[in-house]
Amino acid sequence: MVAACAGGPPAPRTPVDLLLSGGLVFDGSDAPGRVADVVVDGGRIVAVGPDAGRRHAPRRTIDATGLVVAPGFIDPHTHPDSYIRSDDPAARRNLPWLFQGVTTIFIGVDGGGTPDVADDHAWFERHGTGTHIASYVGVSPVRARVLGQDARAPDAAELDAMRALVAKGMCEGAFGLSSGLFYTPQGFADTPEVIALAREAATRGGRYDTHHRDESSYDIGLLASIDEAIAIGREAGLPVHIAHIKALGLDVHGQAAAVIDRVERARAGGLQxxxxxxxxxxxxxxxxxxxxxxxxxxxxxxxLFARLDDPADAARIRADMADNLRRRGGPGALLLTSQGFPWSGRTLQDMATEWNLDPVEAALRILTEGGIEGPGGSQRVASFNMDKADVDLFMQQPWVVTASDGSNGHPRQYATFPEKYARFVRSEGVITLQDFIHRSTGLTATIMGLRDRGFLRAGQFADVVVFDPQTFAPKADYANPRVLSTGVAYLLVDGVPAIDGGEATDVRAGRVLRHVPPAGSCP
Structure with missing residues (x-):
């Protein structure tokens, strides 16, 4: 028998949409990068490997040599309403996040998520957004719908009504229950009330995401507040995710290690x-x-304003405000960031000096004149209140992922992921590039329960960021918070270029991502 000729014709190559060739690929797992090709077709990853391009006939090839190729970043905590809910289709592209390399965002955080999840999702599907959107149902609108703004406990019927609203949101696709117990009116909820609501999320496979009650020394204190968050998860039977973990203010600087110890002990005891x-x-x-x-x-x-008209209450309010101002590091540490006001871009100390007022009186004037929406006000502030050593220590923990908490007036809305890379990876070496990508992609997807996203693997959706490691950097700062970041060369959202050659396209390829509750847990 004559052996077959080894030099026969090459195997036919499979047609595909796109080949990203020769980049330094981090696949979203906690694994080192490698030079490889990424093949995309039909909105999915087809293949990843050093020779993947040879087996396919791409309609388009992008040379990614010298660039980093990674899953699109996932931001688990955002406040993007001025973009994603805009009447302007161009604004709904959500460019502040796209230019950071973000392809998926979570909304309804800090306890703010509507229980009308299906209606909200339907609106996004009709109008289109540039990023994928995943939602929480929040304690605040649930409580306000039943109890208004009152500081009281619900009776049995009211608690049942609140529980039903959480169940409704979960069955309509929310990924869990979000709380912001620092804020009113949800801060009036005691621990058993929150546990009762969290059980509705637990029954339907969700998680408890919390801006916990006290990140400082306002109420029960930082460490007791972490204990409460863990107790809620343990009693309700669901994972706990602590939003924007920090030690906020002079009274708690240096307590990061104690917070970490509490989390580690809970994890060792079996609680996620x-x-x-x-x-x-x-x-x-x-x-x-x-x-x-x-x-x-x-x-x-x-x-609130009735109390300010009462001499005894007004004196108590001013005293409490003065102590809170001390916690925050004084009036020079509060930068007023809402746009279009005389105090925009200035500190509280600046305004107190200009108006010849005590800082507390200046603050009350701003709250009075600033177009208050609700008791907490609509004015925004950047508060310089964290210690660098605490920030570094939290960042190095393997269970801490990247999030922007991006809100109007703060540069984190435009620049969080590039800031973390440029400062904490490239400049200071607090974490590695591998850590940064894993904790912005695959680990986040795993924690949040996202399916088929967060990794560059065959069969996953093709959410892909390609960035230049030399130029990926923030441009926004506290004085100029609305400046797009640089360095993202290409960004694919379900295989569709949202950024192409460093320029935004006109597409809005984002999808609504829904949590699927366990069978039998919903009507």
Missing amino acids: VTADQYPWLASGTRFGATLLPPWAVDGGRAA
């Missing part, structure tokens, strides 16, 4: 506890929430 973090030393929130004591806003805006 994870966290996310933004790589900034200034937080961002509502101005009123930084200074007003919760008791002062019981009942809403009208009740």
Whole structure:
């Protein structure tokens, strides 16, 4: 018998949409990068490997030599409403996140997610967004719908109504229950009430995502607040995810190690506890929430101003505000970030000096004149209140992933992922590039329960970022927070280029991503 000729014709190559050739590929797992090809067809990853391109006939080839190729980043904590809910289709592309390399965002965080999840999802599907969207159902609208702004416990019937709203949101595709117990009115909920609501999420395979009650020393204190979050997860029977983990304010600087110890002990005991973090030393929130004591806003805006008209209550409010201002590092540490006001881009100290007022009186003037929406106010502030050593230590934990907490007026909305890379990977070496990518992609997808996303593997959806490791960097800062980041050369959202050659396209290829509850847990 004559042997077959080894030099016969080559096997036919399979036609595909796109080949990313020769980049340094990190597949989203906790594995080192390797030079490889990534093949995309029909919105999915077809193949990844050093010779994958040879087996396929791409309609388009992108030379990724010298570039980093990774899964699209997943941001588990965002406030993007001014973009994704805009009447302007161009705004709904969500460019602040796309130019960071982000392809999936979670909304409804800090306890703010509507229980009308299906209606919300339907709106996004009709209008289209540039990034994929996943939702939480939140304690705040659930509680407000039943109890309004009141600081009281629900009776049995009211608690049942709240539980039904959480169940509704979960059955309509929410990934879990979100709380923001620092904020009113949800901060009026005690631990057993939150546990009762969290059990509805647990029954339907969700998680408990929390801006926990006290990241500082406002109420029960940082460490007791972490204990409460863990207890809620343990009693309700579901994973706990701590939002934007931090030690906020002078009173708790240096407590990161104690927080980590509590989380590690809970994890060792079998409870899934994870966290996310933004790589900034200034937080961002509502101005009123930084200074007003919760008791002062019981009942809403009208009740707050009635108390300010009462001499005894007003004196107590001012005293509590002064102590909260001390916690935050003083009036020079509060940068007012809402646009279009006389104080925009200036510190509270600047305004107190200009108006010749005590800082607390200046703060009350801003809250009065600033177009308050609700008791906590609509004014935004960047609060410089974190210690670098705490930030570094949290970032190095293998259960902490990247999140922007991106909100209007803070550079984290435009620049979190590039900031983490440029400063904490490239400049300071706090974590490695491998850590950065794993904790912005595959680990986040696993924690959040996303299916077929977060990894560059055959069969996964083709959410892919290609960035230049020399130029991937933030351009936004505290003085100019609305500047797009640089360095993303290509970004695929379900295989469709949202950024092509460094320029945004006009497509809005994002999808609504829905959690699927276990069989039998929903009507």
